Amino acid sequence: MADEKETQGESTEGLDSKVETVTIEQFQELQKQFAETKKAQSGSDKTVTELKKLLLEREKEADEASKTSEEKFAERIKALEVDKEQAIAEKLKADQRSLAIQLLNDKGIKAPGYLNRLLGKDAEETESLITEYMEERLSVELSVADKFAKDNGRKVNKGKTDVKTLDDYSDEEIDNMSTVEFQKVQERSK
Numbered sequence: 001m002a003d004e005k006e007t008q009g010e011s012t013e014g015l016d017s018k019v020e021t022v023t024i025e026q027f028q029e030l031q032k033q034f035a036e037t038k039k040a041q042s043g044s045d046k047t048v049t050e051l052k053k054l055l056l057e058r059e060k061e062a063d064e065a066s067k068t069s070e071e072k073f074a075e076r077i078k079a080l081e082v083d084k085e086q087a088i089a090e091k092l093k094a095d096q097r098s099l100a101i102q103l104l105n106d107k108g109i110k111a112p113g114y115l116n117r118l119l120g121k122d123a124e125e126t127e128s129l130i131t132e133y134m135e136e137r138l139s140v141e142l143s144v145a146d147k148f149a150k151d152n153g154r155k156v157n158k159g160k161t162d163v164k165t166l167d168d169y170s171d172e173e174i175d176n177m178s179t180v181e182f183q184k185v186q187e188r189s190k
Contacts, residue, residue, distance in 0.1 A: 093119065096126045103130045109137065164188075 022030075064072070096119040101111050103126075112118075118133055120126040165188055166174070174182065 096120065096123070099123055099126055100130050103127065104134070107134055109134060 067075075097115065100115055100118055104111050112133075118126070118129045120129050164185065166185055169177075169185065177185070
C-alpha cells in the first residue's frame, strides 16, 4: 500500500514535467483547422436544411398535381371560410374591448393592462366581468382608505350594529334620558 501511494505521487509529478509547449505557428494552424471544420459542418447543416425544404416542396407539388380541380376549389373555399371566421372573431373581440373601455371610462377608471382577461364571449358577459372588476377595485380602494384612516387615529365602523351610539339619538331623546342611561350610551360611543 505504501508503495502504491509513492508510485501515485511520482506519476503526478511526471505528468507535470511532461507538459508540451505549443508554438504560435502550431496554435494558428490548429485554429485554422478548427475554423475549416466549423465551416464544413455549417455547410452540411445548410445543405441538409435546403434538401429538406426541396423535398417538402416536391411533395406539395405532387399532392397538388394529384388533386382534381374540385378538390382544389374545395380547399380554397375552406381557406376563405377560415379567414372569414377569424375576421369575425377579431371584430367581435374589438367590439368587446371597445365596450369594456367605454364602461370603465364611464366610471372614470383607467383600463388595466390585462383588459383582454375582462372580455367575455358576448356583451353581457363582458359587462358582468367589468362590473365585477369595478366592485373588486372599489372594495380594495375602500379597504386601503379604511386602513389609512385607522392608522391615522380614526375609528372606522363597518356596518350598523344593534347597539345605538350618541350619534343615533336625536337631541330630544338625549334630553329625555336619565343620567345613568346617558352615561351608558356615552361609554358605547367611545
